[in-house]
Amino acid sequence: xxxxxxxxxxxxxxxxxxxxxxxxxxxxxxxxxxxxxxxxxxxxxxxxxxxxxxxxxxxxxxxxxxxxxxxxxxxxxxxxxxxxxxxxxxxxxxxxxxxxxxxxxxxxxxxxxxxxxxxxxxxxxxxxxxxxxxxxxxxxxxxxxxxxxxxxxxxxxxxxxxxxxxxxxxxxxxxxxxxxxxxxxxxxxxxxxxxxxxxxxxxxxxxxxxxxxxxxxxxxxxxxxxxxxxx
Amino acid sequence: xxxxxxxxxxxxxxxxxxxxxxxxxxxxxxxxxxxxxxxxxxxxxxxxxxxxxxxxxxxxxxxxxxxxxxxxxxxxxxxxxxxxxxxxxxxxxxxxxxxxxxxxxxxxxxxxxxxxxxxxxxxxxxxxxxxxxxxxxxxxxxxxxxxxxxxxxxxxxxxxxxxxxxxxxxxxxxxxxxxxxxxxxxxxxxxxxxxxxxxxxxxxxxxxxxxxxxxxxxxxxxxxxxxxxxxxxxxxxxxxxxxxxxxxxxxxxxxxxxxxxxxxxxxxxxxxxxxxxxxxxxxxxxxxxxxxxxxxxxxxxxxxxxxxxxxxxxxxxxxxxxxxxxxxxxxxxxxxxxxxxxxxxxxxxxxxxxxxxxxxxxxxxxxxxxxxxxxxxxxxxxxxxxxxxxxxxxxxxxxxxxxxxxxxxxxxxxxxxxxxxxxxxxxxxxxxxxxxxxxxxxxxxxxxxxxxxxxxxxxxxxxxxxxxxxxxxxxxxxxxxxxxxxxxxxxxxxxxxxxxxxxxxxxxxxxxxxxxxxxxxxxxxxxxxxxxxxxxxxxxxxxxxxxxxxxxxxxxxxxxxxxx
Numbered sequence: 001x002x003x004x005x006x007x008x009x010x011x012x013x014x015x016x017x018x019x020x021x022x023x024x025x026x027x028x029x030x031x032x033x034x035x036x037x038x039x040x041x042x043x044x045x046x047x048x049x050x051x052x053x054x055x056x057x058x059x060x061x062x063x064x065x066x067x068x069x070x071x072x073x074x075x076x077x078x079x080x081x082x083x084x085x086x087x088x089x090x091x092x093x094x095x096x097x098x099x100x101x102x103x104x105x106x107x108x109x110x111x112x113x114x115x116x117x118x119x120x121x122x123x124x125x126x127x128x129x130x131x132x133x134x135x136x137x138x139x140x141x142x143x144x145x146x147x148x149x150x151x152x153x154x155x156x157x158x159x160x161x162x163x164x165x166x167x168x169x170x171x172x173x174x175x176x177x178x179x180x181x182x183x184x185x186x187x188x189x190x191x192x193x194x195x196x197x198x199x200x201x202x203x204x205x206x207x208x209x210x211x212x213x214x215x216x217x218x219x220x221x222x223x224x225x226x227x228x229x230x231x
Numbered sequence: 232x233x234x235x236x237x238x239x240x241x242x243x244x245x246x247x248x249x250x251x252x253x254x255x256x257x258x259x260x261x262x263x264x265x266x267x268x269x270x271x272x273x274x275x276x277x278x279x280x281x282x283x284x285x286x287x288x289x290x291x292x293x294x295x296x297x298x299x300x301x302x303x304x305x306x307x308x309x310x311x312x313x314x315x316x317x318x319x320x321x322x323x324x325x326x327x328x329x330x331x332x333x334x335x336x337x338x339x340x341x342x343x344x345x346x347x348x349x350x351x352x353x354x355x356x357x358x359x360x361x362x363x364x365x366x367x368x369x370x371x372x373x374x375x376x377x378x379x380x381x382x383x384x385x386x387x388x389x390x391x392x393x394x395x396x397x398x399x400x401x402x403x404x405x406x407x408x409x410x411x412x413x414x415x416x417x418x419x420x421x422x423x424x425x426x427x428x429x430x431x432x433x434x435x436x437x438x439x440x441x442x443x444x445x446x447x448x449x450x451x452x453x454x455x456x457x458x459x460x461x462x463x464x465x466x467x468x469x470x471x472x473x474x475x476x477x478x479x480x481x482x483x484x485x486x487x488x489x490x491x492x493x494x495x496x497x498x499x500x501x502x503x504x505x506x507x508x509x510x511x512x513x514x515x516x517x518x519x520x521x522x523x524x525x526x527x528x529x530x531x532x533x534x535x536x537x538x539x540x541x542x543x544x545x546x547x548x549x550x551x552x553x554x555x556x557x558x559x560x561x562x563x564x565x566x567x568x569x570x571x572x573x574x575x576x577x578x579x580x581x582x583x584x585x586x587x588x589x590x591x592x593x594x595x596x597x598x599x600x601x602x603x604x605x606x607x608x609x610x611x612x613x614x615x616x617x618x619x620x621x622x623x624x625x626x627x628x629x630x631x632x633x634x635x636x637x638x639x640x641x642x643x644x645x646x647x648x649x650x651x652x653x654x655x656x657x658x659x660x661x662x663x664x665x666x667x668x669x670x671x672x673x674x675x676x677x678x679x680x681x682x683x684x685x686x687x688x689x690x691x692x693x694x695x696x697x698x699x700x701x702x703x704x705x706x707x708x709x710x711x712x713x714x715x716x717x718x719x720x721x722x723x724x725x726x727x728x729x730x731x732x733x734x735x736x737x738x739x740x741x742x743x744x745x746x747x748x749x750x751x752x753x754x755x756x757x758x759x760x761x762x763x764x765x766x767x768x769x770x771x772x773x774x775x776x777x778x779x780x781x782x783x784x785x786x787x788x789x790x791x792x793x794x795x
Binding site: 004005006015016019020023024026027030031034035037038041042045046047048051052053054055056057058059063064066067070071074075078081082085086088089092093094109151152153155157159160162163164165166167168169170171173185186188189190191192193194195196197198199201 | 297304370371378379386387471475476511512515516518542547558566568569570572573574576577578579580581590593597601604605610611613616618681682683685686687688689690694696774779
């Protein structure tokens, strides 16, 4: 069952998966209890000649207890799922850790346009760099992405990082992630955005520290002595 | 009631087309709903073909371009929710059953009833017309999120989108009229002795659904008008370049959209409960608490809507409150489910085709309820939102009530509707094929979703991480085609039984409720004399009676027979 998901390569992806598995184990138990009883009753209580069904109304507490006790257990489990879930939600969508690298990502029909602030660490200056669909970042660092849209709603999806965030025109929505393993990963759009929605797909290049420096030197030969771009 | 509706109308037009008889109107809704189900099935076939065999010719159709694909997914959702589920589960079953089950001659407002159908018919014509206008039908998803839906340049769809909005507005008007009629009828026209807590569960469910619908649809009608104005006269309610707010639409849509799920769900559950009780020869377990639970769930459905929007850009602090209400709403539904299972305990079960579909609906619905817990958890939703996991989940919940539930109802009430029995053997084959292929389609679909495959993409082969899913997608498509073909058993059975089915007696299932006390089919105005009711609807295997059933209108003692 480990290959039910794409390989997880982010710091918080494991937390999302752990909530999934928590719910999976709980619901699997309930699945077998409820469906098992259903199938068992269906066979056990088939009509037999001369036998009447029991006249059970379910209107006394002793009878209702058979339903209410499992219900109480469900409430407890619901609360458990939500308490554990709240931590993970806050980690991913709440206050992010300080950025090592900040980039802007703009969704537009039908590309992701990424903007890097360049060595001066500021957007809107001459050394900004724009790329279509290619996002180069250092692995192991906290990346902030400021999400905007030029036209319709898109959704920034990093399946391998378990991150998804809708991108809404007229807003700047922050997202963050930290990739644990260098490699190339896809950034599909997950919200229907027009006839080119299928195939709107960016690429995340998570470089090792040396490779990232090399990439930066190629882009900004003059200012590359400055280290990480601060957001 | 005016006098001219009290006599059976003469002539073809007044009897079959512009009829005020609730039974005829129910059959009109049923026919139109079944017609749209064919369209819904056809769109499903083309969608599945394109996913499994992208950019190849779909047999019987041809190539499916990406913009046409978007139209298909939009219309599939629109058709199945608004033009299949609503007319069949609410309008057809509600219209047919409410007057018969409460011992009334017709609806409170027969002409209004006729008007609701014809408004719905008009909505159908408008929706159908939208396929044929230049630019094609709506292609912004069945949820119609702006700005995509708000400007022609974003989709290339012009009047198709406007007609889509118009069709929905007409449909809502139709169901508002219908809901008023249902409520008025059930409040005022119950037979003597038929107290609120002697009503069959399906009647309660129809009424709760009508109330939820009326309370939730207003904001969406406002939203639809605003969206139409954005499109037609250049307002910018949902367009940020003019100070508008795209997310406003999502709030309005889902404030309606989530209650709408229960509007569809409740009548389906009502059918399943009724059928299970009859073929178990046992009272519905916890009848009153079930009614309370569904009313509570109905009202809770107004405070869960933002769970559709966890990652839409709303304040992240809103997610947990909505996650909590969402997971809590599982409690009243779990109560209903447990009560259904408890009804089977120590029962005396006969597996007719109707009962197979009812129990099948329950089994499938449980699965859908459990997968809902994943979606309701905000952190898990970050990953599975807008993937096929969600698609698989809501097909488990909706297919179970809309199709399994409706089939249970049709196999059960067909004799009362048409005066003939359906073929049981064909019905059972239909059930098993439907059950097997349904699961073959939608269980693997969860796995596809967990691998990250997004909804509404026309070609998964454009993504490296989705390429390994090709064999699984082919399997799903093959199963979907077989699922669709399995419905031929129903179509053949339906039409064959209409013409050649064994004549039905009044009460072929030995059921207790009032609709079975009159002839099959019932005459105009339903009852020769209005029945008097002495007890609840589910007195099966009661110690008071020698037989294992006890009709609601049968007096047990001399004093009951004399007075009441």
